[in-house]
Amino acid sequence: xxxxxxxxxxxxxxxxxxxxxxxxxxxxxxxxxxxxxxxxxxxxxxxxxxxxxxxxxxxxxxxxxxxxxxxxxxxxxxxxxxxxxxxxxxxxxxxxxxxxxxxxxxxxxxxxxxxxxxxxxxxxxxxxxxxxxxxxxxxxxxxxxxxxxxxxxxxxxxxxxxxxxxxxxxxxxxxxxxxxxxxxxxxxxxxxxxxxxxxxxxxxxxxxxxxxxxxxxxxxxxxxxxxxxxxxxxxxxxxxxxxxxxxxxxxxxxxxxxxxxxxxxxxxxxxxxxxxxxxxxxxxxxxxxxxxxxxxxxxxxxxxxxxxxxxxxxxxxxxxxxxxxxxxxxxxxxxxxxxxxxxxxxxxxxxxxxxxxxxxxxxxxxxxxxxxxxxxxxxxxx
Amino acid sequence: xxxxxxxxxxxxxxxxxxxxxxxxxxxxxxxxxxxxxxxxxxxxxxxxxxxxxxxxxxxxxxxxxxxxxxxxxxxxxxxxxxxxxxxxxxxxxxxxxxxxxxxxxxxxxxxxxxxxxxxxxxxxxxxxxxxxxxxxxxxxxxxxxxxxxxxxxxxxxxxxxxxxxxxxxxxxxxxxxxxxxxxxxxxxxxxxxxxxxxxxxxxxxxxxxxxxxxxxxxxxxxxxxxxxxxxxxxxxxxxxxxxxxxxxxxxxxxxxxxxxxxxxxxxxxxxxxxxxxxxxxxxxxxxxxxxxxxxxxxxxxxxxxxxxxxxxxxxxxxxxxxxxxxxxxxxxxxxxxxxxxxxxxxxxxxxxxxxxxxxxxxxxxxxxxxxxxxxxxxxxxx
Numbered sequence: 235x236x237x238x239x240x241x242x243x244x245x246x247x248x249x250x251x252x253x254x255x256x257x258x259x260x261x262x263x264x265x266x267x268x269x270x271x272x273x274x275x276x277x278x279x280x281x282x283x284x285x286x287x288x289x290x291x292x293x294x295x296x297x298x299x300x301x302x303x304x305x306x307x308x309x310x311x312x313x314x315x316x317x318x319x320x321x322x323x324x325x326x327x328x329x330x331x332x333x334x335x336x337x338x339x340x341x342x343x344x345x346x347x348x349x350x351x352x353x354x355x356x357x358x359x360x361x362x363x364x365x366x367x368x369x370x371x372x373x374x375x376x377x378x379x380x381x382x383x384x385x386x387x388x389x390x391x392x393x394x395x396x397x398x399x400x401x402x403x404x405x406x407x408x409x410x411x412x413x414x415x416x417x418x419x420x421x422x423x424x425x426x427x428x429x430x431x432x433x434x435x436x437x438x439x440x441x442x443x444x445x446x447x448x449x450x451x452x453x454x455x456x457x458x459x460x461x462x463x464x465x466x467x468x469x470x471x472x473x474x475x476x477x478x479x480x481x482x483x484x485x486x487x488x489x490x491x492x493x494x495x496x497x498x499x500x501x502x503x504x505x506x507x508x509x510x511x512x513x514x515x516x517x518x519x520x521x522x523x524x525x526x527x528x529x530x531x532x533x534x535x536x537x538x539x540x541x542x543x544x545x546x547x548x549x550x551x552x553x554x555x556x557x558x559x560x561x562x563x564x565x566x567x568x569x570x571x572x573x574x575x576x577x578x579x580x581x582x583x584x585x586x587x588x589x590x591x592x593x594x595x596x597x598x599x600x601x602x603x604x605x606x607x608x609x610x611x612x613x614x615x616x
Numbered sequence: 617x618x619x620x621x622x623x624x625x626x627x628x629x630x631x632x633x634x635x636x637x638x639x640x641x642x643x644x645x646x647x648x649x650x651x652x653x654x655x656x657x658x659x660x661x662x663x664x665x666x667x668x669x670x671x672x673x674x675x676x677x678x679x680x681x682x683x684x685x686x687x688x689x690x691x692x693x694x695x696x697x698x699x700x701x702x703x704x705x706x707x708x709x710x711x712x713x714x715x716x717x718x719x720x721x722x723x724x725x726x727x728x729x730x731x732x733x734x735x736x737x738x739x740x741x742x743x744x745x746x747x748x749x750x751x752x753x754x755x756x757x758x759x760x761x762x763x764x765x766x767x768x769x770x771x772x773x774x775x776x777x778x779x780x781x782x783x784x785x786x787x788x789x790x791x792x793x794x795x796x797x798x799x800x801x802x803x804x805x806x807x808x809x810x811x812x813x814x815x816x817x818x819x820x821x822x823x824x825x826x827x828x829x830x831x832x833x834x835x836x837x838x839x840x841x842x843x844x845x846x847x848x849x850x851x852x853x854x855x856x857x858x859x860x861x862x863x864x865x866x867x868x869x870x871x872x873x874x875x876x877x878x879x880x881x882x883x884x885x886x887x888x889x890x891x892x893x894x895x896x897x898x899x900x901x902x903x904x905x906x907x908x909x910x911x912x913x914x915x916x917x918x919x920x921x922x923x924x925x926x927x928x929x930x931x932x933x934x935x936x937x938x939x940x941x942x943x944x945x946x947x948x949x950x951x952x953x954x955x956x957x958x959x960x961x962x963x964x965x966x967x968x969x970x971x972x973x974x975x976x977x978x979x980x981x982x983x984x985x986x987x988x989x990x991x992x993x994x995x996x997x998x
Contacts, residue, residue, distance in 0.1 A: 266678070267677050267678065270673040270674060270676045270677055271673045273673070273676050275668050275669065278668070278877075279661075279664065279665050279668060282661065282664055283661050286657050286660070286661060287657065291652040291653045291655070291981065292652060293848060294652045294655050294846035294847070294848040294849075295649050295652055295846070295847055295848060296648070296649065296847045296848070297848060330873050330874075330875075331871070331873075333869065333871070334873065337869075360869075364869075464676035464677070464876075465676070465677055465678045466675065466676040466677060466678070466679060466872075466875065466876035466877070467676075467875055467876070467877065468872070468873060468874060468875045468876070469875070487715065487719075487742075487746075489713070489715070490848075490850070491712050491713075491716065491850060492712075492850060492875070493712075493848065493849055493850045493851070493874070493875045493878045494848035494849070494850070495660075495848065495849065495877075495878055496875045496877055496878065599673065
């Protein structure tokens with residue numbers, strides 16, 4: 235998941251900013267980006283040197299539309315180990331972000347005759363629009379106390395889900411529903427599109443494995459370097475059922491569209507263990523931030539409530555009914571960029587309106603984190 | 617221009633290879649790629665280190681769909697100096713190759729109501745197909761002794777040209793026709809798409825400037841790093857008339873789709889002078905290769921004839937009538953990958969069939985060059 239468009243919109247044309255509001259926020263707690271100041275520049279440059287020194291010349295040519303074999307091999311190993319994904323490098327297609335992946339999948343599904351993709355009641359409208367631009371109808375699934383309910387979506391050819399950590403609601407897909415959605419896919423020849431945007435970040439226990447591991451022939455797994463490293467790398471990956479990989483590669487226009495140098499570097503980063511080390515370090519940092527956020531809200535804003543599992547780079551912060559808009563506006567006044575839940579609600583969905591904030595605690599650099607948290611607590615009703 | 621698809625097709629499903637022919641050619645003289653062994657790895661890594669060290673953290677975030685401002689500023693300076701392009705960074709949009717640029721332009725032109733793009737009688741079918749996939753009709757222009765004749769294309773909304781060095785015919789757009797095509801664009805509110813794929817490589821004189829310099833508001837300039845550096849970078853650029861830049865950026869989906877690290881590195885490479893040094897070095901190497909090719913053909917295959925200007929990374933090698941197919945087949949037998957002109961002829965064009973080879977002398981590494989040239993001379997009718 236790459237909430238890029240939402241963030242951009244928030245920055246440029248968002249929610250009728252007050253005329254006297256500051257143009258650049260002093261603090262940014264919008265979800266979507268990791269702490270970019272922690273990007274491992276020195277380690278990345280070392281990996282780039284090793285990768286480019288070792289690469290054969292032909293690696294710099296027009297390449298396999300699925301992406302560099304070095305990266306696909308490294309990802310196959312990593313995803314198996316870290317996320318329980320079952321694949322070989324042949325079924326991986328590298329892409330320029332999860333949005334790019336969905337664009338490719340949308341065109342392939344449409345060409346296969348698909349008409350409808352069931353989506354979650356809460357999510358990124360940019361993803362829904364990408365599917366719609368391929369000519370697919372999107373229809374939202376119910377969301378209840380147990381989270382998204384895939385049920386038996388009538389007429390859906392595919393279901394787009396965030397099983398490990400629902401974005402933005404912050405809950406995992408319920409165990410029974412994990413089983414039933416796979417069962418649905420098997421029975422109806424349907425496809426599950428698993429958006430595993432932040433699956434590496436779980437703080438209270440081992441992350442639940444990818445849904446793909448249950449049914450590699452019925453689930454498309456989508457992962458990204460945007461949360462663990464940086465969106466600017468423009469590197470993401472799909473693990474596809476047999477047969478679909480070639481179709482998706484063809485939809486790329488028959489050529490690799492991602493720069494090979496970063497692909498080779500990421501492959502080296504993964505196989506050398508630098509990626510795991512970096513994820514461990516940042517996981518600890520984000521966990522501490524989340525703990526601090528939970529504690530500060532409990533102490534200073536008892537009417538607000540952090541919900542969802544201890545995971546990812548954002549929390550859903552429930553607010554008293556009717557207060558979301560005024561809190562977002564107050565934050566804006568104080569130079570704190572903040573997103574309410576409203577912008578993530580599917581307008582066609584049946585979900586009852588909830589007042590909440592989607593707080594991205596990954597976004598600020600370390601030096602701005604406590605100031606951002608303080609600004610948040612100041613504007614919360616309490 | 618990125619003859620990637622043509623090359624790929626040549627490698628995988630090309631022209632009914634003989635069953636006993638070798639799978640991997642010993643020599644490769646197909647056009648489209650530079651000598652990848654000469655990619656300046658050490659210089660590139662130095663630039664990457666400087667660029668990543670200097671970059672602000674927010675450069676690693678989701679970015680401006682036009683591309684990194686550092687790269688657009690560096691390109692504005694370079695293109696003005698080296699190609700006579702008139703622009704500021706605001707009108708530059710970075711893309712992942714000229715094919716990607718044409719895809720974006722095709723969708724924008726179609727959305728603006730354009731229906732027809734005039735193309736050259738010889739060129740890359742992948743470009744024609746990209747325009748067609750946007751719903752545009754392509755109609756080939758006449759090609760005569762003076763090269764492509766843009767004339768007064770009836771009903772065309774745009775014209776796609778390779779003015780500095782027609783691909784693959786190797787001639788520049790005639791001076792009178794440069795003036796008249798710009799005049800046509802001004803009178804009819806038309807647009808010229810200038811594919812300047814190898815404009816930096818001219819060996820006999822200063823390169824003729826970009827057509828864009830004559831009419832920045834009527835010409836879209838397309839350039840690429842694929843020939844001067846490597847296709848694997850997946851970096852190219854468009855210089856657009858005012859107004860069109862924002863539309864093309866929006867067609868990218870509102871986000872930067874190219875990796876920022878290579879963009880920052882290329883910006884540093886350009887501004888530090890490393891790019892100019894590299895182009896000077898490779899220009900000398902390619903010039904020597906071209907000279908050797910001309911001399912060897914004259915000495916060993918007097919019935920063949922190199923045509924076109926001393927420029928670029930390929931020559932058109934005219935053959936006696938009726939011999940093209942057998943020469944390509946003989947080359948294939950000897951492990952020499954070679955393209956005939958036939959695959960570059962627009963099937964809807966009126967151009968009379970010519971027997972010729974499109975010889976990419978940039979492709980082999982230095983150590984394989986003389987062997988490749990010898991293999992070529994061996995299969996030429998002489």
